[in-house]
Structures are given as structure tokens and as C-alpha cells.
Amino acid sequence: MLEFIQLLNQRYQAIIANLKADDPQIALFQLRLEQLIFTEAFIRKGELLESSPQTPLQIAIIGPTQAGKSSISNLILNNQIASVSPLAGFTVHPQGFCHQVSLQDCSGLQGFFGRFQQLDLAELSKERHDCYSLTENGSVSELIPPCVFWDTPDFDSIDSADYKEGVIRTIALADIVVLAVSKEKYADQSVWEMMSTIESFHQTTLICVNKLAEGTEDLIINSLREKWHIARQDEFPKVIPMLFQKQTAKPVWPALEKDVFFQLQQSVSQQKHFEYQHSLLNKYWYDWLAPVVAEHEAQKIWQALVDKNIEQALEEYKRDFLNHPQYYDTFQNALVELLELLEIPGISGVLTKTRRVLTWPARKIFGIGKKISRPKSQEHTLLNQIGEHLLIALSDQLLEKVDSDTKQNKWWKDSYLLLRQQKNALLENYQVAVNHYGTSFQQDVEETANRLYGKLEEHPLILNGLRATRLTTDVAVMALMIETGGIGAHDLIITPALLSMTSLLAESAVGSFMSKAEAELKQHQLETVKQDLFIAGLQQALYKLPEQLSDKSRFNISPELLKKAEQQRDEKKHGIRIL
């Protein structure tokens, strides 16, 4: 799950970086990015609980600028270890202090912080925000049990992404959150936004109100309570009021509240982490993935468009070739092959004799001196036209979508541009496939001829009848011309001899076999064209086209990956589904 959330995070970042500054989506995407950072941190905490269950109690103090977080940290730690400053934004790294626990006890933390580097307190530099420190506290405090106590940077300072992420990580790590506010800052929007966001972490919370003027405690606590109930559903936590210390400039812990952390420790429960994680994921999932799902939908519409155009192309192919009485010549080709197989006596002799005569029409057709090549058949020309037409039609339909689908307008526009750019390459591949089909299907034609011949062999009477038929040189001439490429096979229809052979066969006992063979050949031809040219060729390449679009404007998370992530989301750590 962590990988998927990180992937989403990266995708959102990349897309935000490429949106125009005035794009209305920016604010929304940034909000989601922040939710993802919170969620990633919480998932990391779950992994820490699982991989290092011995990790000591974690307490983090959080709050806006100048609340006195570092001062209160020192008070609680009974040590002047966290730097205090009158300058806002002074603490910029999460700083962990090990109280009565050793650094070794905290060995799981580096894994939790991931790319953030663990340094010594003294090594932290203001220039670099992707680090945190972990230090042994040295002195003993009677306010806290053995734990790691974290001082954190102000959560309301707008600074680098690393800075913000460091704060969020530390908040998610905490078993107990101490919200530090001063009387000036407790009403800030940033405070209540944060408290509302982390409600889904279900952490034990304590509020320290610092710098209070004497006598204002009740007023401020009441106001805090009100704000809490607006921001959150859970119980209002315990509040520690701390009076403003004019002389010392250091807060003082109320004497009666010495064991508050020991009490709070009792209510820390890590048992429900995965349940909370699951509801956190569910809370945002739909929003986060809305643009991913929209891409999938656009992709589906695109595929349906491709399919529709392929269907139309096949209809054209049927109308203008397979079912066209003048142009369909494949079965005639099979009959010419059959003629050869029949080896009608005398024909071969005639063939040789007429060879000389034949050079004349062939030359006439192809121009004297030019190499004779088999002319492109009607089918070949038609298939190329159909392919080109398909790509043009698709391109037009994409352009229509740019106007009609305002929500996914960019998706369509990018796809349109990509198709325009790749049209020639697609067409070239298609033409190669058409050529290949032209030669390879000849085998199927020959096979049909063989089957017809085999059938005729079962009927020696017809076979002999055919052989006895006085076929004129006409047949031989036509057969030879086809062999040498002098003429298209469909011209055979006008050849009386072939006509007589065809009708002889049709009217004979093998007549129905013949028409069945013709129908089968046609069906097989349609399937082959559909599969080899339109499905394996065009459809597959076109389906994948949008996947090539730039990652800068798209999420490019496949439906399969999304499905896998959704399964993971609903699985407990040991593969048990959450009901």
C-alpha cells in the first residue's frame, strides 16, 4: 500500500508542477497531495509497529510559531536541550530526545523516516530540511515515562516541502500528541485545520496553553473546547494551562499535573492502527483517484471508438470486396489453382505453345521492357484505402471529443496530437501487414483448391468428365496469364471456358461442396483480415496510444494497478480481509 500511495504522491506532484499557475485545479490537487503525505506517514507508522514492536513510546509536541514548543520540551525533558529562540521558525527539524531509552531501542526509526537522514543534534543544518535528529536526553525527568520526546518545527510556517513533510512524519509517529498553543495563536485557522486533519490518526492528545495571563485560564479553555468541537468529533482532551513567566521567560509545569503523561500513556493503544489506516484510506480514496478513474473512462471511450471504426472498416471490406459480385476474386483464384491440379491433358502443351504469344499482351499492359510483376489486386488496394480511411476518421472523432468532452478536454487533445504524429508510422505498419496477408493467404487459397481436388477424386466420374471436356486454349491462356501476372483473376469470370468449368462443377454432385468451400474460404478470409490486420495490427497499437502520453499531464496508473491497490487497501496485514 505504501508504494501505491507514494506513486500517487509522485504523480500528483508531477502534475501540479506542470499545471499553469492560474489553473483552478491546483488548490484541489495540493490539498490531495497533503492528504497523501499524511496518509503515507500513517502507513509508515503501521509498518514500524509491525517491524519494530519494541520501539519506545513516542510523544511529539506540535503547534504554531512561538507557542513555546521548544521551551515546553525543555521543561518536560528537564534539560535545556532544545534550542529556544524569539525568532519565528527557529526549529526546522524534528528533534527527538531519548528519555530513559537508548538509541539502539530506536533503531526502527530510520526506516520510518525513510529518505530523511538521521543526524546528531549538532549536525543539523538550516540549509537542509530532509533530516531529523535523535539524541539521548542525558537528564531524567519525572514528568514523562521512558520515551522519545519530539520537538517539531512550527506547522504554520510555509517553507519547503521537506520541512512540512518532516513535521507531518513526526506527528504520525507520535503515540501522544501535545498541542502547544499560546494565548495569541490558539484561535488560528492553521491550528484547527491541523487538529481536524489528524483526527483520523486517533492519537491520545494533550493541550498545553502557554503564556496565559493569570485569571484568563477558564475563558481560554472554554474557547478552546468550542473550537475543538467544531474541528473534531472526539472528546475534548486534557488541557495544561501555563502562565506567562515574565521574569524567567520559561514556562512552568503546574505542580498538580505531574503525572499527566503517565495517565495518558495508559490510553495509548496501537491495536487499532490498521483499522484506522483502512478508514483513513477509504476516507480519501475516491477523491484521490477521481482523475485516475476519469482517465480510465476516457481510455474506455477511446477503445470503443477504435472498435467502432474497425467494425465499419470490416463492413466496407465486406461490401466492396467479399460480397461484391465483380471484385471478389479469391475463389476464382482457387479455381485457377484447381485447373493446374487437374492437369487436363493437352493443356500443358498448349501452355508452352502460347507462351510466345502471351508476351505481347503482358508487355502491352505493363509497358515494354518493364519487369512483369503481379498487379496489386483489388483487395490489396481496397484494404489500404480502408486502413487510411480508418485513421482519418478516428482523428476526426478525436477532434470532436476535444470540443464535446469539456472535462477531459486535455486528454482528448493530447491523444489527437499523438495520433496525428503517429499516423504515418501506424499506416506503414498496417501496409506491411496487408502485404504479408496478401502472400500468406495464398496458402489458404491453395488449400481450398486441394480440398476441391480431393473431393473430385472421390467422384472419378466428374473428374474424368472434366478431363474429357474439350477445354479450349482459352482456359490455358487465361491460366498462364494469371501465372505470369498478366491479368487479374476476376477477369476469368468472362472466360467462357472457366464459366463452363464452374457451371459444370456447380451442377455436378460436388456442387454443394463447392459452394460450401467458397463460403468457408470467404469466412476464413474475413476472420484473417479482421485478426491480422485490424486486431493484431491496428487495434492493439491504437488501444495503447494514450499510454504513450506524457506523464506530465497524466496519472497513467493502469486499471489493473488500481485494482491491485484496492485489494491491498482492503486486506489486513496478514491478508485477512477487513469486513
Ligand SMILES: Nc1nc2c(ncn2[C@@H]2O[C@H](COP(=O)(O)OP(=O)(O)O)[C@@H](O)[C@H]2O)c(=O)[nH]1
Ligand atoms: N516571557 C516568556 N517567554 C516565553 C514563555 N514561553 C516561551 N517564551 C518565549 O517565547 C519564544 C519562543 O519560544 P520557543 O520555545 O522557541 O517557541 P517555539 O517556536 O514554539 O519552539 C522564546 O523567546 C521563549 O523564550 C513564557 O512563559 N514567558
Ligand SMILES: [Mg+2]
Ligand atoms: Mg522551537
